[in-house]
Amino acid sequence: MAKAFKYGLKGITGHLEPAERDLLRGLLDDVISMLESDVRENEDPLAALIGLDMDAKKPSDRALLRLLPNVMKDDDAGSLEFRQLTERSVRESKIGALKATALGLDKNDLVLTGEEAARWSMALNDVRLVLAERLDIRDEADADHIHSMQDWSQAEDVESYLALVYNFTTWLQESLVQSMISARQAQS
Amino acid sequence: MTPSVAYGTDIDQRTDTAQQTSTDVLTAPDIPWNLVIWNDPVNLMSYVSYVFQSYFGYSEAKSHKLMMEVHKKGRSIVAHGSKEQVEQHAVAMHGFGLWATVEKAASGNETPGKGGRQRG
Numbered sequence: 001m002a003k004a005f006k007y008g009l010k011g012i013t014g015h016l017e018p019a020e021r022d023l024l025r026g027l028l029d030d031v032i033s034m035l036e037s038d039v040r041e042n043e044d045p046l047a048a049l050i051g052l053d054m055d056a057k058k059p060s061d062r063a064l065l066r067l068l069p070n071v072m073k074d075d076d077a078g079s080l081e082f083r084q085l086t087e088r089s090v091r092e093s094k095i096g097a098l099k100a101t102a103l104g105l106d107k108n109d110l111v112l113t114g115e116e117a118a119r120w121s122m123a124l125n126d127v128r129l130v131l132a133e134r135l136d137i138r139d140e141a142d143a144d145h146i147h148s149m150q151d152w153s154q155a156e157d158v159e160s161y162l163a164l165v166y167n168f169t170t171w172l173q174e175s176l177v178q179s180m181i182s183a184r185q186a187q188s
Numbered sequence: 189m190t191p192s193v194a195y196g197t198d199i200d201q202r203t204d205t206a207q208q209t210s211t212d213v214l215t216a217p218d219i220p221w222n223l224v225i226w227n228d229p230v231n232l233m234s235y236v237s238y239v240f241q242s243y244f245g246y247s248e249a250k251s252h253k254l255m256m257e258v259h260k261k262g263r264s265i266v267a268h269g270s271k272e273q274v275e276q277h278a279v280a281m282h283g284f285g286l287w288a289t290v291e292k293a294a295s296g297n298e299t300p301g302k303g304g305r306q307r308g
Contacts, residue, residue: 066228066287071278073224073289086279093283118242125235125285132230143190143229170232174192177234184241 002168004175005112007182012112014176021105023165024172027127028102034064034130035091035098053088056080063133067094067126097122117180124173131166135159189227189259192234223267223274226287227258239284240266243277268293 003015016024047054057080059065068087070079101123104116112120137143147170149163225236233255240251244267257264267277274290281288 067282067285069282069287069289071275071282071288071290073291082275082278086275090279090282121235121238122284125231129230129285137229140229147190170190174232174234177232177238178192181234181238184238 002172004171005110005117005179006175007179007186010111012114012117012176012179012183014110014112014172015108016105016110017108020168021108024127024169025102025105027131027165027169028098028105028123031067031123031126031130032095032098032102034061035067035095048088051086051089052084054084056083056087058083063130066129066133094122094126098126114180114183117176117183121173121176121180124169124176128166128169128173131162131169135162135166189231189233189236189255190229192232220293221268221271221274222265222291222293223269223277223281224263224289224291225254225258225266225281226289227262228287231286233259236286239281239286243280243284 002017002020005012005014007013044052044054058070058076059068068083068090070076071082071086072079097119100116100119104110104112104120132143135142135146137146146163146166149160150167152164155161155164236258237248237251237255240246240254241248244251246254254264254266267274269277271290278288278290
């Protein structure tokens, strides 16, 4: 069984079993491929160099839209312009955190530096945002309903399995963030 | 937002006493754009509060207050500044996975000063 992250003398430590690491790696890879999916190959190299993406458009996939939301509530044109200027860098920073986290899943006993923990928390958050869209979590009641599923013997279909995976990721992120808060308090 | 397991639900009971002292509130004409964070049922309350602390450098008390405002009112203005400044913050917030938008500061009911000023 996984052990919750905690902050102590060695820093932020946690423990994951091989099956749990495989599960997480799979989830991280899924989000990475979502974010990489429409990176174009034959694009203007100069534009790419300075982070522009004039072909960027509002994602049609809801999960991807949640990761890369419009920056203005009622201004699609303004949001699109902003997307063309910035979306590439948001994608790249997310992919960077997700890949670093996946690479860090190389052993059962985890010891994270502050920077690693920060990347892990972002990566786990993105995984949860994507799972939540797949589970159709729209409001707090939906979230409560999903959260009530804690028993792996309940995993009868894809949805209940996803719900349990979501709850596991939530639990892991919560313990990580609490550890990061403890680390912050210890340093101040 | 999703309540923090470790804190439990009584996190809502904390009051805002002694957290409202902001001496450097800017006046409306100086602050034409706001950074708004929207509530969602997924992001952990602890994580949102942590992001406010680590990115904006806000105190724990102030971060908690802003997080609770997002949670209870559905949105909160967490920073303000020039359009370029708040857009830069929005990129960072999207990186963290928070649902952020920018908007022109209207002369409406919401006072941007409540959200405090940004770092730097």
